[in-house]
Amino acid sequence: MRRELRKVTGAEQVGPYTLLRVKRGGLDVGVPGQFFMLEAPGRLLPRPMSVCLVAAGELAFLIDPIGPGTRALCALERGEELHVLGPLGNGFDLDVERPLLVGGGIGIAPLPFLSARLSHGRLDSPPAILGFRSDWHAEAASLVPNAEVCVEPTYVTELLPDDPGDLLACGPEPMLSALRARVPDAQLAWEAPMACGYGACYGCAVEIDGELKRLCVEGPVLRAA
Numbered sequence: 001m002r003r004e005l006r007k008v009t010g011a012e013q014v015g016p017y018t019l020l021r022v023k024r025g026g027l028d029v030g031v032p033g034q035f036f037m038l039e040a041p042g043r044l045l046p047r048p049m050s051v052c053l054v055a056a057g058e059l060a061f062l063i064d065p066i067g068p069g070t071r072a073l074c075a076l077e078r079g080e081e082l083h084v085l086g087p088l089g090n091g092f093d094l095d096v097e098r099p100l101l102v103g104g105g106i107g108i109a110p111l112p113f114l115s116a117r118l119s120h121g122r123l124d125s126p127p128a129i130l131g132f133r134s135d136w137h138a139e140a141a142s143l144v145p146n147a148e149v150c151v152e153p154t155y156v157t158e159l160l161p162d163d164p165g166d167l168l169a170c171g172p173e174p175m176l177s178a179l180r181a182r183v184p185d186a187q188l189a190w191e192a193p194m195a196c197g198y199g200a201c202y203g204c205a206v207e208i209d210g211e212l213k214r215l216c217v218e219g220p221v222l223r224a225a
């Protein structure tokens with residue numbers, strides 16, 4: 001884990017989201033599902049963001065501008081700099097035989113990187129099921145290969161096969177709770193507001209098995225059961 005100043009190499013609109021590309025340099029990108037704390041200009045606290053894409057010399061974050069921190073990150077332009085800290089937390093276990101990726105809304109952010117890593121040594125990209133609120137949001141599905149896409153009022157759970165195999169998912173809490181009930185060994189990436197990202201502030205404490213645990217250290221990826 002390192003805090004480093006990184007140059008923005010590009011920022012593209014993908015539906016309502018921004019794909020923020022930063023120079024990778026010697027940065028360890030970690031495993032899919034891990035995250036970085038991004039320091040938005042003018043904001044006191046950094047914001048957690050999943051690694052979305054890793055390309056030669058570059059890594060990218062898909063950002064939903066829902067508040068002041070994310071809007072400041074989305075306003076960054078090529079050539080500007082920001083501090084990044086990571087990789088942090090526990091990512092997905094990639095030792096899976098029949099992966100099925102499931103994402104909802106901005107929860108698809110870690111799936112392009114996950115799909116790329118799981119494609120190594122396989123003929124095809126793993127299948128994915130993605131759900132969005134509108135056709136505009138669904139433009140982000142272009143980042144995930146081999147994906148079946150649904151838009152509300154259809155939900156991803158309606159497209160889930162009877163035997164989903166090794167399910168790896170990220171998305172809004174109701175979606176994760178529904179998947180958890182159906183697939184007890186699913187790997188689910190959860191969210192909580194995070195101030196530090198490395199276990200120091202307890203801002204992300206959630207109850208797991210009757211105990212308060214820090215999601216930034218124990219997660220964000222947890223087994224459903």
Ligand SMILES: Cc1cc2nc3c(=O)[nH]c(=O)nc-3n(C[C@H](O)[C@H](O)[C@H](O)COP(=O)(O)OP(=O)(O)OC[C@H]3O[C@@H](n4cnc5c(N)ncnc54)[C@H](O)[C@@H]3O)c2cc1C
Pocket residue numbers: 035047048049050051061062063064065066067068069070071106109110190191192193194220
């Ligand atoms: C491990 C992890 C990975 C993430 N990856 C991404 C990503 O790849 N792309 C992306 O766009 N977002 C991601 N997020 C969510 C993102 O960090 C928050 O949306 C962001 O911090 C909000 O900051 P803000 O200043 O824009 O809005 P704020 O004003 O801080 O928040 C706006 C609203 O959202 C609520 N909120 C803020 N953070 C969270 C949260 N983590 N969980 C639930 N509610 C929250 C607030 O209570 C408030 O109501 C991730 C979160 C975590 C924990």
Ligand code: FES
Pocket residue numbers: 193194195196197198199200201202203204205214215216217
């Ligand atoms: S965000 Fe500080 S302990 Fe998890």
